[in-house]
Amino acid sequence: MELRQLQYAIQIAADKNFSRAAEKLHIAQPSLSQQLSKLEKEIGVLLFHRNTNAVELTHAGSLFIEKAQKVIDMVEQIKQEMDDISQTRKGRLIVGSLPITGAHVLPRVLPVFQQRFPEIEIVLVEDSSSRLEQLTANGQTDLSLLSLPLQDEALSYQPLLEEEIWLALPPQHPLTEDASGEIDIGQLEQEPFIVLKKGQGFRKITLDLCGQAGFAPHIVFESSNIETVQSLVAAGMGIAFVPAMVARGQWSQITPAYSKLSGNPTRTLVISYRKGRYLSKAAEAFIATMREVLQEQASDIHSPA
Structure with a gap:
Protein backbone atom coordinates (compact mmCIF):
# COMPACT_ATOMS: atom_id res chain seq x y z
CA MET A 1 0.00 0.00 0.00
CA GLU A 2 1.40 3.36 -1.06
CA LEU A 3 0.63 6.87 0.18
CA ARG A 4 -0.29 7.97 -3.32
CA GLN A 5 -2.91 5.21 -3.46
CA LEU A 6 -4.46 6.58 -0.28
CA GLN A 7 -4.49 10.06 -1.82
CA TYR A 8 -6.08 8.68 -4.99
CA ALA A 9 -8.85 6.95 -3.01
CA ILE A 10 -9.52 10.08 -0.96
CA GLN A 11 -9.84 12.19 -4.11
CA ILE A 12 -12.20 9.71 -5.76
CA ALA A 13 -14.35 9.69 -2.63
CA ALA A 14 -14.45 13.50 -2.61
CA ASP A 15 -15.40 13.85 -6.29
CA LYS A 16 -17.44 10.64 -6.69
CA ASN A 17 -16.16 10.59 -10.24
CA PHE A 18 -13.04 9.04 -11.74
CA SER A 19 -12.63 11.62 -14.50
CA ARG A 20 -12.77 14.63 -12.17
CA ALA A 21 -10.50 12.94 -9.64
CA ALA A 22 -7.94 12.05 -12.32
CA GLU A 23 -7.97 15.63 -13.60
CA LYS A 24 -7.32 17.05 -10.12
CA LEU A 25 -4.61 14.47 -9.46
CA HIS A 26 -3.00 15.21 -12.84
CA ILE A 27 -2.92 11.59 -13.94
CA ALA A 28 -4.67 9.65 -16.70
CA GLN A 29 -8.01 8.09 -15.77
CA PRO A 30 -6.91 4.55 -16.78
CA SER A 31 -3.88 4.88 -14.46
CA LEU A 32 -6.14 6.01 -11.62
CA SER A 33 -8.50 3.07 -12.15
CA GLN A 34 -5.55 0.69 -12.31
CA GLN A 35 -4.07 1.99 -9.04
CA LEU A 36 -7.42 1.73 -7.26
CA SER A 37 -7.95 -1.84 -8.49
CA LYS A 38 -4.44 -2.71 -7.31
CA LEU A 39 -5.21 -1.23 -3.88
CA GLU A 40 -8.54 -3.06 -3.57
CA LYS A 41 -6.87 -6.34 -4.56
CA GLU A 42 -4.15 -5.82 -1.94
CA ILE A 43 -6.54 -5.10 0.94
CA GLY A 44 -9.14 -7.65 -0.20
CA VAL A 45 -12.24 -5.41 -0.15
CA LEU A 46 -14.19 -3.32 -2.61
CA LEU A 47 -13.94 0.38 -1.76
CA PHE A 48 -16.34 1.82 -4.35
CA HIS A 49 -19.52 0.84 -6.15
CA ARG A 50 -19.05 1.82 -9.82
CA ASN A 51 -21.99 2.74 -12.02
CA THR A 52 -22.55 4.85 -15.10
CA ASN A 53 -23.65 7.97 -13.20
CA ALA A 54 -21.52 8.10 -10.06
CA VAL A 55 -19.06 6.36 -7.79
CA GLU A 56 -20.28 5.57 -4.28
CA LEU A 57 -18.33 4.36 -1.25
CA THR A 58 -19.02 0.89 0.11
CA HIS A 59 -19.27 0.44 3.88
CA ALA A 60 -15.65 -0.77 3.90
CA GLY A 61 -14.73 2.16 1.69
CA SER A 62 -16.14 4.68 4.17
CA LEU A 63 -14.05 3.18 6.96
CA PHE A 64 -10.99 3.06 4.73
CA ILE A 65 -11.28 6.72 3.67
CA GLU A 66 -11.67 7.84 7.28
CA LYS A 67 -8.46 6.02 8.26
CA ALA A 68 -6.64 7.10 5.08
CA GLN A 69 -7.34 10.77 5.79
CA LYS A 70 -5.83 10.36 9.24
CA VAL A 71 -2.73 8.72 7.77
CA ILE A 72 -2.24 11.45 5.17
CA ASP A 73 -2.78 14.13 7.81
CA MET A 74 -0.23 12.48 10.10
CA VAL A 75 2.32 12.38 7.29
CA GLU A 76 1.76 16.08 6.61
CA GLN A 77 2.21 16.90 10.28
CA ILE A 78 5.49 14.97 10.37
CA LYS A 79 6.68 16.97 7.36
CA GLN A 80 5.72 20.22 9.08
CA GLU A 81 7.55 19.29 12.26
CA MET A 82 10.67 18.34 10.34
CA ASP A 83 10.50 21.57 8.34
CA ASP A 84 10.25 23.54 11.57
CA ILE A 85 13.19 21.69 13.09
CA SER A 86 15.29 22.51 10.05
CA GLN A 87 14.08 26.15 10.37
CA THR A 88 12.69 26.14 6.84
CA ARG A 89 10.60 29.25 6.22
CA LYS A 90 8.96 27.77 3.17
CA GLY A 91 5.65 25.99 3.50
CA ARG A 92 1.99 25.71 2.63
CA LEU A 93 -0.90 26.67 4.89
CA ILE A 94 -4.52 25.74 4.16
CA VAL A 95 -6.84 28.30 5.76
CA GLY A 96 -10.62 27.86 5.88
CA SER A 97 -12.90 30.86 6.04
CA LEU A 98 -16.55 31.86 6.02
CA PRO A 99 -16.97 33.73 2.70
CA ILE A 100 -18.30 37.09 3.93
CA THR A 101 -16.30 37.17 7.16
CA GLY A 102 -13.19 36.29 5.18
CA ALA A 103 -13.93 39.05 2.68
CA HIS A 104 -13.72 41.61 5.49
CA VAL A 105 -10.93 40.07 7.58
CA LEU A 106 -8.47 38.42 5.18
CA PRO A 107 -7.69 41.50 3.01
CA ARG A 108 -6.41 43.12 6.19
CA VAL A 109 -4.34 40.13 7.29
CA LEU A 110 -2.96 38.43 4.16
CA PRO A 111 -0.89 41.37 2.80
CA VAL A 112 0.85 41.73 6.17
CA PHE A 113 1.51 38.00 6.45
CA GLN A 114 2.83 37.66 2.89
CA GLN A 115 5.14 40.63 3.41
CA ARG A 116 6.61 38.95 6.48
CA PHE A 117 6.62 35.39 5.12
CA PRO A 118 6.78 35.65 1.31
CA GLU A 119 7.75 32.00 0.78
CA ILE A 120 4.78 30.54 2.66
CA GLU A 121 1.91 29.68 0.31
CA ILE A 122 -1.61 30.35 1.61
CA VAL A 123 -4.43 28.23 0.17
CA LEU A 124 -7.93 29.53 0.97
CA VAL A 125 -10.96 27.28 1.38
CA GLU A 126 -14.35 29.03 1.64
CA ASP A 127 -17.39 27.13 2.86
CA SER A 128 -20.27 27.11 5.35
CA SER A 129 -19.66 26.91 9.10
CA SER A 130 -20.70 23.26 9.40
CA ARG A 131 -18.61 22.18 6.41
CA LEU A 132 -15.55 24.11 7.62
CA GLU A 133 -15.81 22.47 11.04
CA GLN A 134 -15.85 19.07 9.33
CA LEU A 135 -12.87 19.90 7.11
CA THR A 136 -10.90 21.23 10.08
CA ALA A 137 -11.70 18.22 12.27
CA ASN A 138 -10.54 15.94 9.42
CA GLY A 139 -7.27 17.85 9.04
CA GLN A 140 -8.21 19.08 5.55
CA THR A 141 -7.58 22.66 6.66
CA ASP A 142 -4.75 23.67 8.97
CA LEU A 143 -6.72 26.57 10.43
CA SER A 144 -10.24 27.92 9.96
CA LEU A 145 -11.79 31.30 10.71
CA LEU A 146 -15.10 30.60 12.46
CA SER A 147 -17.41 32.10 15.06
CA LEU A 148 -18.53 30.63 18.38
CA PRO A 149 -20.15 28.38 19.34
CA LEU A 150 -18.33 25.53 17.60
CA GLN A 151 -20.38 22.35 17.26
CA ASP A 152 -17.57 19.83 16.71
CA GLU A 153 -15.95 18.71 19.96
CA ALA A 154 -12.82 17.68 18.04
CA LEU A 155 -11.87 21.35 17.54
CA SER A 156 -9.79 23.72 19.61
CA TYR A 157 -9.70 27.47 19.03
CA GLN A 158 -8.10 30.76 19.93
CA PRO A 159 -10.31 33.90 20.16
CA LEU A 160 -9.49 36.71 17.75
CA LEU A 161 -12.18 39.38 17.95
CA THR A 268 -16.73 35.90 18.86
CA LEU A 269 -14.51 35.23 15.84
CA VAL A 270 -11.98 32.47 16.46
CA ILE A 271 -9.21 30.67 14.64
CA SER A 272 -9.83 26.95 15.04
CA TYR A 273 -7.87 23.75 14.50
CA ARG A 274 -8.18 20.10 15.41
CA LYS A 275 -7.46 19.19 19.02
CA GLY A 276 -4.02 17.67 19.38
CA ARG A 277 -2.95 18.80 15.91
CA TYR A 278 0.63 19.99 15.63
CA LEU A 279 0.65 23.69 14.75
CA SER A 280 3.54 24.47 12.44
CA LYS A 281 5.57 27.64 12.83
CA ALA A 282 3.75 28.92 9.75
CA ALA A 283 0.38 28.31 11.43
CA GLU A 284 1.53 29.96 14.66
CA ALA A 285 2.85 32.94 12.70
CA PHE A 286 -0.44 33.26 10.84
CA ILE A 287 -2.44 33.22 14.09
CA ALA A 288 -0.13 35.82 15.64
CA THR A 289 -0.37 38.05 12.55
CA MET A 290 -4.14 37.78 12.43
CA ARG A 291 -4.52 38.64 16.11
CA GLU A 292 -2.12 41.58 15.80
CA VAL A 293 -3.77 43.07 12.70
CA LEU A 294 -7.32 42.66 14.01
CA GLN A 295 -6.46 44.23 17.35
CA GLU A 296 -4.86 47.19 15.60
CA GLN A 297 -7.91 47.69 13.37
CA ALA A 298 -10.62 46.68 15.85
CA SER A 299 -12.17 50.15 16.02
CA ASP A 300 -12.52 50.27 12.24
CA ILE A 301 -14.08 46.80 12.11
CA HIS A 302 -16.57 47.56 14.88
CA SER A 303 -17.74 50.86 13.43
CA PRO A 304 -20.24 50.53 10.56
CA ALA A 305 -19.51 52.87 7.65
Whole structure:
Protein backbone atom coordinates (compact mmCIF):
# COMPACT_ATOMS: atom_id res chain seq x y z
CA MET A 1 0.00 0.00 0.00
CA GLU A 2 1.40 3.36 -1.06
CA LEU A 3 0.63 6.87 0.18
CA ARG A 4 -0.29 7.97 -3.32
CA GLN A 5 -2.91 5.21 -3.46
CA LEU A 6 -4.46 6.58 -0.28
CA GLN A 7 -4.49 10.06 -1.82
CA TYR A 8 -6.08 8.68 -4.99
CA ALA A 9 -8.85 6.95 -3.01
CA ILE A 10 -9.52 10.08 -0.96
CA GLN A 11 -9.84 12.19 -4.11
CA ILE A 12 -12.20 9.71 -5.76
CA ALA A 13 -14.35 9.69 -2.63
CA ALA A 14 -14.45 13.50 -2.61
CA ASP A 15 -15.40 13.85 -6.29
CA LYS A 16 -17.44 10.64 -6.69
CA ASN A 17 -16.16 10.59 -10.24
CA PHE A 18 -13.04 9.04 -11.74
CA SER A 19 -12.63 11.62 -14.50
CA ARG A 20 -12.77 14.63 -12.17
CA ALA A 21 -10.50 12.94 -9.64
CA ALA A 22 -7.94 12.05 -12.32
CA GLU A 23 -7.97 15.63 -13.60
CA LYS A 24 -7.32 17.05 -10.12
CA LEU A 25 -4.61 14.47 -9.46
CA HIS A 26 -3.00 15.21 -12.84
CA ILE A 27 -2.92 11.59 -13.94
CA ALA A 28 -4.67 9.65 -16.70
CA GLN A 29 -8.01 8.09 -15.77
CA PRO A 30 -6.91 4.55 -16.78
CA SER A 31 -3.88 4.88 -14.46
CA LEU A 32 -6.14 6.01 -11.62
CA SER A 33 -8.50 3.07 -12.15
CA GLN A 34 -5.55 0.69 -12.31
CA GLN A 35 -4.07 1.99 -9.04
CA LEU A 36 -7.42 1.73 -7.26
CA SER A 37 -7.95 -1.84 -8.49
CA LYS A 38 -4.44 -2.71 -7.31
CA LEU A 39 -5.21 -1.23 -3.88
CA GLU A 40 -8.54 -3.06 -3.57
CA LYS A 41 -6.87 -6.34 -4.56
CA GLU A 42 -4.15 -5.82 -1.94
CA ILE A 43 -6.54 -5.10 0.94
CA GLY A 44 -9.14 -7.65 -0.20
CA VAL A 45 -12.24 -5.41 -0.15
CA LEU A 46 -14.19 -3.32 -2.61
CA LEU A 47 -13.94 0.38 -1.76
CA PHE A 48 -16.34 1.82 -4.35
CA HIS A 49 -19.52 0.84 -6.15
CA ARG A 50 -19.05 1.82 -9.82
CA ASN A 51 -21.99 2.74 -12.02
CA THR A 52 -22.55 4.85 -15.10
CA ASN A 53 -23.65 7.97 -13.20
CA ALA A 54 -21.52 8.10 -10.06
CA VAL A 55 -19.06 6.36 -7.79
CA GLU A 56 -20.28 5.57 -4.28
CA LEU A 57 -18.33 4.36 -1.25
CA THR A 58 -19.02 0.89 0.11
CA HIS A 59 -19.27 0.44 3.88
CA ALA A 60 -15.65 -0.77 3.90
CA GLY A 61 -14.73 2.16 1.69
CA SER A 62 -16.14 4.68 4.17
CA LEU A 63 -14.05 3.18 6.96
CA PHE A 64 -10.99 3.06 4.73
CA ILE A 65 -11.28 6.72 3.67
CA GLU A 66 -11.67 7.84 7.28
CA LYS A 67 -8.46 6.02 8.26
CA ALA A 68 -6.64 7.10 5.08
CA GLN A 69 -7.34 10.77 5.79
CA LYS A 70 -5.83 10.36 9.24
CA VAL A 71 -2.73 8.72 7.77
CA ILE A 72 -2.24 11.45 5.17
CA ASP A 73 -2.78 14.13 7.81
CA MET A 74 -0.23 12.48 10.10
CA VAL A 75 2.32 12.38 7.29
CA GLU A 76 1.76 16.08 6.61
CA GLN A 77 2.21 16.90 10.28
CA ILE A 78 5.49 14.97 10.37
CA LYS A 79 6.68 16.97 7.36
CA GLN A 80 5.72 20.22 9.08
CA GLU A 81 7.55 19.29 12.26
CA MET A 82 10.67 18.34 10.34
CA ASP A 83 10.50 21.57 8.34
CA ASP A 84 10.25 23.54 11.57
CA ILE A 85 13.19 21.69 13.09
CA SER A 86 15.29 22.51 10.05
CA GLN A 87 14.08 26.15 10.37
CA THR A 88 12.69 26.14 6.84
CA ARG A 89 10.60 29.25 6.22
CA LYS A 90 8.96 27.77 3.17
CA GLY A 91 5.65 25.99 3.50
CA ARG A 92 1.99 25.71 2.63
CA LEU A 93 -0.90 26.67 4.89
CA ILE A 94 -4.52 25.74 4.16
CA VAL A 95 -6.84 28.30 5.76
CA GLY A 96 -10.62 27.86 5.88
CA SER A 97 -12.90 30.86 6.04
CA LEU A 98 -16.55 31.86 6.02
CA PRO A 99 -16.97 33.73 2.70
CA ILE A 100 -18.30 37.09 3.93
CA THR A 101 -16.30 37.17 7.16
CA GLY A 102 -13.19 36.29 5.18
CA ALA A 103 -13.93 39.05 2.68
CA HIS A 104 -13.72 41.61 5.49
CA VAL A 105 -10.93 40.07 7.58
CA LEU A 106 -8.47 38.42 5.18
CA PRO A 107 -7.69 41.50 3.01
CA ARG A 108 -6.41 43.12 6.19
CA VAL A 109 -4.34 40.13 7.29
CA LEU A 110 -2.96 38.43 4.16
CA PRO A 111 -0.89 41.37 2.80
CA VAL A 112 0.85 41.73 6.17
CA PHE A 113 1.51 38.00 6.45
CA GLN A 114 2.83 37.66 2.89
CA GLN A 115 5.14 40.63 3.41
CA ARG A 116 6.61 38.95 6.48
CA PHE A 117 6.62 35.39 5.12
CA PRO A 118 6.78 35.65 1.31
CA GLU A 119 7.75 32.00 0.78
CA ILE A 120 4.78 30.54 2.66
CA GLU A 121 1.91 29.68 0.31
CA ILE A 122 -1.61 30.35 1.61
CA VAL A 123 -4.43 28.23 0.17
CA LEU A 124 -7.93 29.53 0.97
CA VAL A 125 -10.96 27.28 1.38
CA GLU A 126 -14.35 29.03 1.64
CA ASP A 127 -17.39 27.13 2.86
CA SER A 128 -20.27 27.11 5.35
CA SER A 129 -19.66 26.91 9.10
CA SER A 130 -20.70 23.26 9.40
CA ARG A 131 -18.61 22.18 6.41
CA LEU A 132 -15.55 24.11 7.62
CA GLU A 133 -15.81 22.47 11.04
CA GLN A 134 -15.85 19.07 9.33
CA LEU A 135 -12.87 19.90 7.11
CA THR A 136 -10.90 21.23 10.08
CA ALA A 137 -11.70 18.22 12.27
CA ASN A 138 -10.54 15.94 9.42
CA GLY A 139 -7.27 17.85 9.04
CA GLN A 140 -8.21 19.08 5.55
CA THR A 141 -7.58 22.66 6.66
CA ASP A 142 -4.75 23.67 8.97
CA LEU A 143 -6.72 26.57 10.43
CA SER A 144 -10.24 27.92 9.96
CA LEU A 145 -11.79 31.30 10.71
CA LEU A 146 -15.10 30.60 12.46
CA SER A 147 -17.41 32.10 15.06
CA LEU A 148 -18.53 30.63 18.38
CA PRO A 149 -20.15 28.38 19.34
CA LEU A 150 -18.33 25.53 17.60
CA GLN A 151 -20.38 22.35 17.26
CA ASP A 152 -17.57 19.83 16.71
CA GLU A 153 -15.95 18.71 19.96
CA ALA A 154 -12.82 17.68 18.04
CA LEU A 155 -11.87 21.35 17.54
CA SER A 156 -9.79 23.72 19.61
CA TYR A 157 -9.70 27.47 19.03
CA GLN A 158 -8.10 30.76 19.93
CA PRO A 159 -10.31 33.90 20.16
CA LEU A 160 -9.49 36.71 17.75
CA LEU A 161 -12.18 39.38 17.95
CA GLU A 162 -15.38 40.20 19.85
CA GLU A 163 -17.76 41.84 17.39
CA GLU A 164 -21.08 43.60 17.97
CA ILE A 165 -24.27 42.37 16.32
CA TRP A 166 -26.53 45.01 14.78
CA LEU A 167 -30.15 45.08 13.67
CA ALA A 168 -30.78 45.81 9.99
CA LEU A 169 -34.15 47.43 9.20
CA PRO A 170 -35.93 48.62 6.04
CA PRO A 171 -35.23 52.36 5.63
CA GLN A 172 -38.87 53.36 6.32
CA HIS A 173 -39.46 50.93 9.20
CA PRO A 174 -41.12 52.51 12.28
CA LEU A 175 -38.31 51.23 14.51
CA THR A 176 -35.80 53.38 12.62
CA GLU A 177 -37.06 56.24 14.75
CA ASP A 178 -35.32 54.47 17.66
CA ALA A 179 -32.12 53.90 15.69
CA SER A 180 -30.27 56.57 17.67
CA GLY A 181 -30.83 54.50 20.79
CA GLU A 182 -31.03 50.76 21.35
CA ILE A 183 -33.78 48.33 20.38
CA ASP A 184 -34.80 45.52 22.69
CA ILE A 185 -34.90 42.16 20.89
CA GLY A 186 -38.21 41.41 22.60
CA GLN A 187 -39.79 44.14 20.44
CA LEU A 188 -39.10 42.06 17.32
CA GLU A 189 -41.33 39.06 18.06
CA GLN A 190 -43.92 39.97 15.42
CA GLU A 191 -41.39 41.04 12.78
CA PRO A 192 -40.56 38.97 9.65
CA PHE A 193 -36.95 37.78 9.79
CA ILE A 194 -34.51 37.14 6.97
CA VAL A 195 -31.80 34.67 8.00
CA LEU A 196 -28.92 32.68 6.61
CA LYS A 197 -29.54 29.08 5.54
CA LYS A 198 -28.86 26.05 7.72
CA GLY A 199 -25.18 25.26 8.15
CA GLN A 200 -24.23 28.92 8.60
CA GLY A 201 -23.01 29.79 12.10
CA PHE A 202 -24.65 33.21 12.15
CA ARG A 203 -28.06 31.61 11.63
CA LYS A 204 -27.68 29.88 15.00
CA ILE A 205 -26.71 33.20 16.59
CA THR A 206 -29.95 34.73 15.27
CA LEU A 207 -32.06 31.84 16.58
CA ASP A 208 -30.29 31.92 19.95
CA LEU A 209 -30.75 35.68 20.41
CA CYS A 210 -34.47 35.41 19.66
CA GLY A 211 -34.76 32.34 21.91
CA GLN A 212 -33.13 34.21 24.77
CA ALA A 213 -35.73 36.97 24.26
CA GLY A 214 -38.51 34.39 24.59
CA PHE A 215 -39.64 33.78 21.01
CA ALA A 216 -38.84 31.92 17.80
CA PRO A 217 -38.30 34.26 14.84
CA HIS A 218 -40.87 34.31 12.03
CA ILE A 219 -38.59 33.47 9.09
CA VAL A 220 -39.83 34.66 5.70
CA PHE A 221 -36.67 34.34 3.59
CA GLU A 222 -33.39 32.43 3.80
CA SER A 223 -30.15 33.06 1.91
CA SER A 224 -26.64 31.65 1.88
CA ASN A 225 -25.20 35.17 1.52
CA ILE A 226 -25.33 37.91 4.17
CA GLU A 227 -25.18 40.54 1.44
CA THR A 228 -28.36 39.14 -0.10
CA VAL A 229 -29.94 39.20 3.36
CA GLN A 230 -29.16 42.90 3.68
CA SER A 231 -30.45 43.64 0.18
CA LEU A 232 -33.77 41.96 1.02
CA VAL A 233 -33.98 44.00 4.22
CA ALA A 234 -33.29 47.18 2.26
CA ALA A 235 -36.10 46.21 -0.13
CA GLY A 236 -38.53 46.05 2.78
CA MET A 237 -38.92 42.26 2.95
CA GLY A 238 -38.04 41.90 6.64
CA ILE A 239 -35.41 42.54 9.30
CA ALA A 240 -32.14 40.77 10.13
CA PHE A 241 -29.31 40.61 12.62
CA VAL A 242 -25.95 41.33 10.98
CA PRO A 243 -22.34 41.39 12.20
CA ALA A 244 -20.97 44.90 12.67
CA MET A 245 -18.15 44.31 10.20
CA VAL A 246 -20.52 43.73 7.30
CA ALA A 247 -23.11 46.37 8.24
CA ARG A 248 -23.42 49.14 5.69
CA GLY A 249 -20.93 47.54 3.34
CA GLN A 250 -20.55 49.14 -0.07
CA TRP A 251 -22.36 46.28 -1.78
CA SER A 252 -25.52 48.05 -2.94
CA GLN A 253 -26.86 51.49 -3.79
CA ILE A 254 -29.75 50.81 -1.39
CA THR A 255 -28.82 49.95 2.18
CA PRO A 256 -30.88 49.13 5.26
CA ALA A 257 -31.10 51.29 8.34
CA TYR A 258 -29.12 50.00 11.31
CA SER A 259 -29.64 50.11 15.04
CA LYS A 260 -27.81 48.86 18.09
CA LEU A 261 -29.49 46.20 20.20
CA SER A 262 -29.97 46.52 23.93
CA GLY A 263 -27.50 44.41 25.86
CA ASN A 264 -24.99 44.83 23.03
CA PRO A 265 -24.98 41.18 21.87
CA THR A 266 -21.76 40.06 20.19
CA ARG A 267 -20.25 37.18 18.31
CA THR A 268 -16.73 35.90 18.86
CA LEU A 269 -14.51 35.23 15.84
CA VAL A 270 -11.98 32.47 16.46
CA ILE A 271 -9.21 30.67 14.64
CA SER A 272 -9.83 26.95 15.04
CA TYR A 273 -7.87 23.75 14.50
CA ARG A 274 -8.18 20.10 15.41
CA LYS A 275 -7.46 19.19 19.02
CA GLY A 276 -4.02 17.67 19.38
CA ARG A 277 -2.95 18.80 15.91
CA TYR A 278 0.63 19.99 15.63
CA LEU A 279 0.65 23.69 14.75
CA SER A 280 3.54 24.47 12.44
CA LYS A 281 5.57 27.64 12.83
CA ALA A 282 3.75 28.92 9.75
CA ALA A 283 0.38 28.31 11.43
CA GLU A 284 1.53 29.96 14.66
CA ALA A 285 2.85 32.94 12.70
CA PHE A 286 -0.44 33.26 10.84
CA ILE A 287 -2.44 33.22 14.09
CA ALA A 288 -0.13 35.82 15.64
CA THR A 289 -0.37 38.05 12.55
CA MET A 290 -4.14 37.78 12.43
CA ARG A 291 -4.52 38.64 16.11
CA GLU A 292 -2.12 41.58 15.80
CA VAL A 293 -3.77 43.07 12.70
CA LEU A 294 -7.32 42.66 14.01
CA GLN A 295 -6.46 44.23 17.35
CA GLU A 296 -4.86 47.19 15.60
CA GLN A 297 -7.91 47.69 13.37
CA ALA A 298 -10.62 46.68 15.85
CA SER A 299 -12.17 50.15 16.02
CA ASP A 300 -12.52 50.27 12.24
CA ILE A 301 -14.08 46.80 12.11
CA HIS A 302 -16.57 47.56 14.88
CA SER A 303 -17.74 50.86 13.43
CA PRO A 304 -20.24 50.53 10.56
CA ALA A 305 -19.51 52.87 7.65
